[in-house]
Amino acid sequence: MSGRPWEQTAPERPAPAGGAGAASTGGAGAALAERSARDPGGDLVAAMLAEPAGRSSPSVYETGRLVSLAPWLTGHGERIAWLVRTQRPDGAWGAPDGYALVPTLSATEALLAVLRRGDGGFARERLGQVAHRGLRALHDTLTGPGAPPPPDLPATDLIVPALTDLIAGHLDALRERPDLGDWDAAPRPPLPVGLDGGRLDRVRMLLAAGRPLPEKLAHALEVVGPAARRAVGVGPVGPGTVGASPAATAAWLGPDPGPAHPARAYLEDLVRQYGGPVPCASPITVFERSWVLGTLCRAGVPVRVPDVLTTELRDALGPTGTPTGPGLPADADTTSVTVYALARLGQPVDPTVLRAYDTGEHFCTWPGEDGASVTTNAHVLDALGHLLPYGGPAAPWLASAVDRVTRWLLDQQEPDGRWSDRWHASPYYATCCAVLALTGYGSADAARRAVDRAASWVLAGQRPDGSWGRWSGSAEETAYAVQTLIAAGHRDGPGAAAVARGAAWLSEVDDHDGAPELWHDKDLYRPTLIVQAAVRAARWLVRPEAGGG
Structure with a gap:
């Protein structure tokens, strides 16, 4: 040669x-x-x-994001049931050593969102119990001064403050809805030591100013909230994915996507392939x-x-x-x-x-x-x-x-x-x-x-x-x-x-x-x-x- x-x-x-x-x-x-x-x-x-x-294993984080962001997507009830079924005995989701933080935040926020909307076909009392246990795990062992440091996972410094804010909003709304259970004693999870919302604020400011996000941030586009919908400089590629992520794609589509949009077709194909829950990428x-x-x-x-x-x-x-x-x-x-x-x-x-x-x-x-x-x-x-x-x-x-x-x-x-x-x-x-x-x-x-x-x-x-x-x-x-x-x-x-x-x-x-x-x-x-x-x-x-x- x-x-x-x-x-x-x-x-x-x-x-x-x-x-x-x-x-x-x-x-x-x-x-x-x-x-x-x-x-x-x-x-x-x-x-x-x-x-x-x-093919990858299904992700609690990504599946929770679809429950929260895309109740219109095929398999919504199956994703809720999967989250309920995969909760650990201690109320958390995921692996030990700090790895439970992100999936537990995502699953808990998703179930609180379902409670507020009243969709999915699940008994409110059962969902409330699961969400209460998730909140307790977050407050007792996964956040605050005594919690293990979050592992070095992509976008953790964006995901954790974003989900903590969403959970706080849900709790405020649920306290005003006595028909949905007693939430008065449910505290907002604190942020782990060393994490704050500073980088998330800067990312949101980029979008608010009409400036495109760095390409690698498209994978976690869901963290910016409603501003993710049709965000500047971000769009579906390949089979219709945004950032190679089901969650980012759902956030980009928004709450009422057209039935024939390629990004929706990507998500529909994915949930059919996996039977409801979805992988991270x-x-x-x-x-x-x-x-x-x-x-x-x-x-x-x-x-x-x-x-x-x-x-x-x-x-x-x-x-x-x-x-x-x-x-x-x-x-x-x-x-x-x-x-x-x-x-x-x-x-x-x-x-x-x-x-x-x-x-x-x-x-x-x-x-x-x-x-x-x-x-x-x-x-x-x-x-x-x-x-x-x-x-x-x-x-x-x-x-x-x-x-x-x-x-x-x-x-x-x-x-x-x-x-x-x-x-x-x-x-x-x-x-x-x-x-x-x-x-x-x-x-x-x-x-x-x-x-x-x-x-x-x-x-x-x-x-x-x-x-x-x-x-x-x-x-x-x-x-x-x-x-x-x-x-x-x-x-x-x-x-x-x-x-x-x-x-x-x-x-x-x-x-x-x-x-x-x-x-x-x-x-x-x-x-x-x-x-x-x-x-x-x-x-x-x-x-x-x-x-x-």
Whole structure:
């Protein structure tokens, strides 16, 4: 291959082939086992083709926003019932450690809005009880001086004050409606320490002055209230979405959208796909495809990839890369994983598309990012390191970037050996991303010591049943831990017993169980096929015939 492989057209080819699968006897079972052995990633490819928009777990936050903003949308009653059904015993919604704040605010505000309007077909007494319990959870444990700090989720500093204001308005109105229950003792939730409404006020002032919002804020357009309706400089793109968000789209449409509007058609299609509740973001086509294919190819899982998938991934890359979804800005994370996946599939593209994100020290997820992401930089190292050997005119920049990103990642490692990141709740994900990138493409001798420290941290965190997880053992986090240990050389080393226990645990669990949600958006979510690909990769790597992985 020449020094500029991205200028060539590579033929379709399967990812690296490997062996085997469980033997089966007789008829259809034997045929199915044979197909699985030939193409063990085939079901994931088929799922991506069947649902091009991608699939994620439903979001309490986003579903609550549709209940509040779009009672006209098909499935309104199903969304209310889902919110009632998913409330935790303590009255909150969502995960531990501060992650319950945003979903609990959203669900509580939505149920209070339903009480005021009187829609949805639910008994007012029942909804009042659920809302009271949500308010109590907010006041007792999720806000105020003793509350855990809000996690670093997108737009939390806008969402929390916006929902707190809405809840206060509902409570004032309900106190004047004795027919809707006794709300006199229901206090307005206080804001968590360190949060105020200052940034939200500035965003609303931008819109009031007729100035367009920054592109990334379209994803949370619902926070601006009625001013979101047909907001200046914001509109539906792709399949009709605003900001790749059901909530933002509903807010942009307003309370009485036309029946044939493309944005309404987008929402109607989405609620049909999910059966009522909705995810935080859709479509996630490029995100899902690049992560799934890159993960499977790295592990050597045989997978036959139709031309349409690689063509659409290539076509998604513009001058500054590709976004996660339509209506969002292009970002270095999705772009780098797409570049890496295409290169692994024999369809390399020009890696200098990532230069727009090079800060001189590390890579930003997008220009103007607040903070920096470990996993974005690990993915950049994957992409640039994989293409570095090809040389070409970009070689000096590629070599410099690989060195700089390696050093930056090493500097971000925590004292105990782990890495953490702003796009995922579990340090097992960030640690796995960093270790895979450093063992594959890291240019510093210090990378080996960092990887050894990371492996020691992973080994220390294994649960007695063989699993790993932040809150409890999960297939996703166990898959990351196993991949980390194998990359660090522990298949046959001192960690071999831990790898074997993790493999045994993974062999007994269902990677379709839908839990937990660990990925960061406005709410935690689970990108279904991406997680299944991670589990599939770990299972493939621990096969006895996989050798050193």
